[in-house]
Amino acid sequence: MEAQMRLGRVALALALAFSIFSNLSLLVTSSSSQDLQIVNAERRIDLTSHIVKVFLTLKIENTGTSPASEVLLAFPPTQVDHLAVLKAAVTAGKRKKKTYLPLDVNPTEVPDAPNETKYFSVSLLNPLNKGETATLEVLYILTHSLEPFPAEISQSESQLVYYRDSAEVLSPYYIKQQTTFIRIPSSKIESFTKVEPTNRASTELKYGPYNDRAPYSFSPILVHFENNNPFAVVEELVREVEISHWGSIQVREHYSLVHAGARHKGVFSRVEYQSRPSVSGAPSFRNLLARLPPRVHSVYYRDDIGNISSSHLRTDYQKSELEIEPRYPLFGGWKATFVIGYGLPLQDFLFESSEGTRYLNFSFGCFLVDTVVDKLIVKVVLPEGSKDPSPVVPFAVEQRLETKYSYLDVVGRTVVVLEKKNVVPEHNNHFQVYYKFNQIFMLAEPLMLTIAFFLFFVASVAYIHIDLSISK
Structure with a gap:
């Protein structure tokens, strides 16, 4: 038995020596x-x-x-x-x-x-x-x-x-x-x-x-x-950018946030946390700063329970900063899910090229400061009737097309889906989505509403003038 063990050790030593020799020869x-x-x-x-x-x-x-x-x-x-x-x-x-x-x-x-x-x-x-x-x-x-x-x-x-x-x-x-x-x-x-x-x-x-x-x-x-800096990680961020040629862009962002630092153990004491903020819960964070596009309006911030009022918005023609506070401070391993929505002027982000093609120029990446996004999905919802969508992104992303139905839609709206993993603030660059659009499709919804009201009016007049009684 001992002889076999010695032979095994010798074989292991020879294999190790051969591996080292081969690596050295490779380096040379x-x-x-x-x-x-x-x-x-x-x-x-x-x-x-x-x-x-x-x-x-x-x-x-x-x-x-x-x-x-x-x-x-x-x-x-x-x-x-x-x-x-x-x-x-x-x-x-x-x-x-x-x-x-x-x-x-x-x-x-x-x-x-x-x-x-x-x-x-x-x-x-x-x-x-x-x-x-x-x-x-x-x-x-x-x-x-x-x-x-x-x-x-x-x-x-x-x-x-x-x-x-x-x-x-x-x-x-x-x-x-x-x-x-x-x-x-x-x-x-x-x-x-x-x-x-x-x-x-x-x-x-x-x-x-x-x-x-x-x-x-x-x-x-x-x-x-x-390192007591907050380890803010968004496990998944889904941003939906919906374009309306009637004058606005609606953005809705779904966040699944986690503190990826050392996990919290023991019991959380809010009294201690508020009385000694510099010592108690130093690695935690109670607020986040989102740098949104300029000239935002109709901003809302809510989670599964409802609207959260603990937020502050500062906006001008150059920048917009939204400071938000989750319902509770986040310690290591704790999670929070919430939604941020806002509107933007159409003329600031939608343009027309010399060939007559329209294109959206928007920011990729996460708007939260110092945040890592494990999985980012950007959905650009084009107006109904849009054709030949072509995204241009300054880095590699996964691309696919989907269809979304909204109010008064007939054939549905084309959705350009861009997906990327391991996103950092340096990815917050502009990307473009080019598409073709016929102006006649802008009349589709008004015509449908007009026809609907006309049919309702005709039906009302007919109902009033028709005598449905049995005896005269």
């Missing part, structure tokens, strides 16, 4: 085939809210003989699952005259990627020739990347979270020098991994500088710190 092969290297990499990670923002500056040099037209960005698979936004731009000019030119970023496949690394290809505006350098500015945003620990806290406790990453930038290229800065919301840090040189200054951690790092270098780090 991928490293030798690269024509690019990173002269300097600076990464700044913002952990001040529950939405993680990473700003990455890469100075890239072409050390090969042939021009390079793309740059690869590498991500561990655990981060790709939570990647909400990835943008890249190349800088031109210096200091005050510096400009940023956006670049196309697309997912790509690399054969024999180590440890299931995921890649995105950044297409350069101009090929990078031998000996030339270029500076890339990369922004990527991660959601659900802060892990509450402990997972449950009482009303009087602060919220502590984990953040996992690497002290070194994961890259398929050789990096001459790199530095990582991590910013946290408070100076209270329970612990953090040290990868020398590592320095701490108040609310910032500095890893590096590290010199001469091979491709795919990875040094795992764990930062355990206090």
Whole structure:
């Protein structure tokens, strides 16, 4: 029995050695085939809210003989699952005259990627020739990347979270020098991994500088710190935008909100919560701010019980801010569902192109500040008789068509449905829905009402003049 166990251990050791050797040979092969290297990499990670923002500056040099037209960005698979936004731009000019030119970023496949690394290809505006350098500015945003620990806290406790990453930038290229800065919301840090040189200054951690790092270098780090910011997550948001050519746009939004931070344990004391608001329930939130389109009117806010009057609206020609308060403060794990509705002037959002096609220009994303939306569904209800709808969205979304019947509809209204997961405030960009419409359809409902009233009048006159009595 002991001999079999020894043989098993030897086999396991040989398998492990073979795996390490194969990975090392893969790194050497991928490293030798690269024509690019990173002269300097600076990464700044913002952990001040529950939405993680990473700003990455890469100075890239072409050390090969042939021009390079793309740059690869590498991500561990655990981060790709939570990647909400990835943008890249190349800088031109210096200091005050510096400009940023956006670049196309697309997912790509690399054969024999180590440890299931995921890649995105950044297409350069101009090929990078031998000996030339270029500076890339990369922004990527991660959601659900802060892990509450402990997972449950009482009303009087602060919220502590984990953040996992690497002290070194994961890259398929050789990096001459790199530095990582991590910013946290408070100076209270329970612990953090040290990868020398590592320095701490108040609310910032500095890893590096590290010199001469091979491709795919990875040094795992764990930062355990206090973060009492509300983890507002909308599990599902359904926004219905209904267009009426008679002069208005009606918007109705259904929210399913949850506090995604450390779950609340124990009994909730409202007396303690109101008497010590800075200490009791620090990670909770009692109000939300929604930045609505300008010139809103007929605003209402209600839940399943009925209308909620604890809201404040500030509006002008440039912006509209709606501050709402749920019926109860939200602690970790608590949920709330509610509806926000409002009207908008038609001329501010509906336009006509030179080809005679009409199009709606509206905002995508969630209007609540600092909120993550797990699933967002935008429904654009076109007027009856609309044809050939064509949505234009600045990022990838799922699209489909539906039909909705409303008052006095005959053939129904076309509904353009746009669906996207993992939505953050940076997705609050404008999108367009183009469609064709014949003006004759605007007379359909008035004609139907006219005919209905005429038939009712004829029936009334006939009823009055008809003698239905049996005897004369």
